[in-house]
Amino acid sequence: MRSVPDTAQPPLVAHLIYRLDIGGLETLLVDTINRMPPGRYRHAVICLTDYTDFAARISRPDVALFALHKPAGLALGIHASLFKLLRRLGPAILHTYNLGTIEYAATAWAAGVPVRVHAEHGRDARDPLGVNPKHNLLRRLVTPFIDRYVPVSRDLRGWLEQVVRIPARKLQLIDNGVDTERFQAHGPVTTEAWQDDPDAFIIGTVGRLQDVKDQACLIDAFAALRRLLPDERLRLVLVGDGPLRTQLQTQVTASGLQDSVWFAGARSDVAPVMRSFSLFALSSIAEGTPVTLLEAMASELPVVATAVGGIPDLLDLGSSSAAGALVPAGDAQAMAAAIAPYVRDRALARRHGAAGRARVEQHYSMRAMLAAYVALYDELCAAKTTPGTPNKAITPCAE
Incomplete structure (x- = not known):
C-alpha cells in the first residue's frame, strides 16, 4: 500500500x-x-x-x-x-x-x-x-x-x-x-533487431498476449502475406506479454516464421517503438476504443484492424480521409489481403497515416x-x- x-x-x-x-x-x-x-x-x-x-x-x-x-x-x-x-x-x-x-x-x-x-x-x-x-x-x-x-x-x-x-x-x-505530443511520427526511434533491413516493411502490434487480442490470427495473416508477396522483405513485431506468449511462439516456429517475427515483450517506450513500424495491425475479437490504435494513428501509421467495437468509428472509412482498412475478426486471409496494398504502395501508407493523425488531433x-x-x-x-x-x-x- x-x-x-x-x-x-x-x-x-x-x-x-x-x-x-x-x-x-x-x-x-x-x-x-x-x-x-x-x-x-x-x-x-x-x-x-x-x-x-x-x-x-x-x-x-x-x-x-x-x-x-x-x-x-x-x-x-x-x-x-x-x-x-x-x-x-x-x-x-x-x-x-x-x-x-x-x-x-x-x-x-x-x-x-x-x-x-x-x-x-x-x-x-x-x-x-x-x-x-x-x-x-x-x-x-x-x-x-x-x-x-x-x-x-x-x-x-x-x-x-x-x-x-x-x-x-x-x-x-x-x-x-491520446497524448499527441508523445505519439507522433517525428522523434527518437529505438534501435531494434527487426530494423536489420532499411527496406523491410514492418508490421507491428501492441497489446497483451491474450485471447481477446487474437494475435494467433495476426500470425496466420502474416504467413499468408508472405505467401502472397514472396519477394517482399516483411517483418512482424508483437509488443506485449501475457499468458499466450509460449503458445504464440510455438505457432511461429511451426509456421517457419521465426526468422521474421519478433516478440518484443512488455515495453515502457511504446512511442519510439511505434516509430519503427511501417503499419499497425490489430486483430482483436472485441474492443471499445483501443488506446493502442489511437497511439498508432497519432504516430501516422496506416492501420489494418478488425471491424469490432469502436474501431470502425476510429478509421472513418466512409470519408475521403480514411486512416486504414477493416477486416472481419478471425479472418487471416482478409487481413493479409488488406495489408498487401500498403506493402506494394508506400505512398498509400503515408497518406492513410497522415489522415489518421489528423483524425486523432480533431476528435481524440x-x-x-x-x-x-x-x-x-x-x-x-x-x-x-x-x-x-x-x-x-x-x-x-x-x-
Whole structure:
C-alpha cells in the first residue's frame, strides 16, 4: 500500500480497477491522473487484486495507491475491506472500470460515497458481443447505485442502452484520448533487431498476449502475406506479454516464421517503438476504443484492424480521409489481403497515416477527453450538493 496524507482541498476521486498492470485501460487511467489539472481533483487508485511496477508511471506525488488482494471467486470479504477503506478516505467520487468492479458501486453507496461513475472500456473474449445474461443482469441490478455509465465508444453506448437496457439518461459517451505530443511520427526511434533491413516493411502490434487480442490470427495473416508477396522483405513485431506468449511462439516456429517475427515483450517506450513500424495491425475479437490504435494513428501509421467495437468509428472509412482498412475478426486471409496494398504502395501508407493523425488531433485528443471527465465530475458533484439538479448532457469545454 502506498498512501499520502489527506491534506489537499480538492475533492478526491477513488479509481477502482481490477489490477494495475500494463494495458490500454491502465495506460489511459494513468495518463488521466497525470494530466488532469491538479487543482480540480485529487486521486487515489484502489486495485481489487494488486499492482505491478507499472504503478510507477503515476507521476503525481499526491496519489494514494491501495491493493485489496482479492482472491479468485466471490470473495465477499473484499466488500467489507473496500467499505472500510472508502469510509477512511472519504472520496467524493468512486470511478469503477469494466465488469470486474461494477458490483462495488453498491458498496460505495453504502459507504456514503456521494457520486458513483462506471466506465465500460470494452468486452473480453468470453463474451465479445456482451450478451451474457448473468453479466447483463448484474449491470442492471447495480444501476440504481451508479450515477453515470461512461462508454468509450458509440458501439458500447448502443450496447449498454439497447442490449443491457441502461436508461439513456444515465449514459455519457466520452471518447478515449491520446497524448499527441508523445505519439507522433517525428522523434527518437529505438534501435531494434527487426530494423536489420532499411527496406523491410514492418508490421507491428501492441497489446497483451491474450485471447481477446487474437494475435494467433495476426500470425496466420502474416504467413499468408508472405505467401502472397514472396519477394517482399516483411517483418512482424508483437509488443506485449501475457499468458499466450509460449503458445504464440510455438505457432511461429511451426509456421517457419521465426526468422521474421519478433516478440518484443512488455515495453515502457511504446512511442519510439511505434516509430519503427511501417503499419499497425490489430486483430482483436472485441474492443471499445483501443488506446493502442489511437497511439498508432497519432504516430501516422496506416492501420489494418478488425471491424469490432469502436474501431470502425476510429478509421472513418466512409470519408475521403480514411486512416486504414477493416477486416472481419478471425479472418487471416482478409487481413493479409488488406495489408498487401500498403506493402506494394508506400505512398498509400503515408497518406492513410497522415489522415489518421489528423483524425486523432480533431476528435481524440487528450485535452478533450480530460475536459469531458472534469465536466462529468463537476456536474455530478454539483447535482449531489444541489437537490433537484437535473441530469444534463455534458458538453466538453475543449474541442
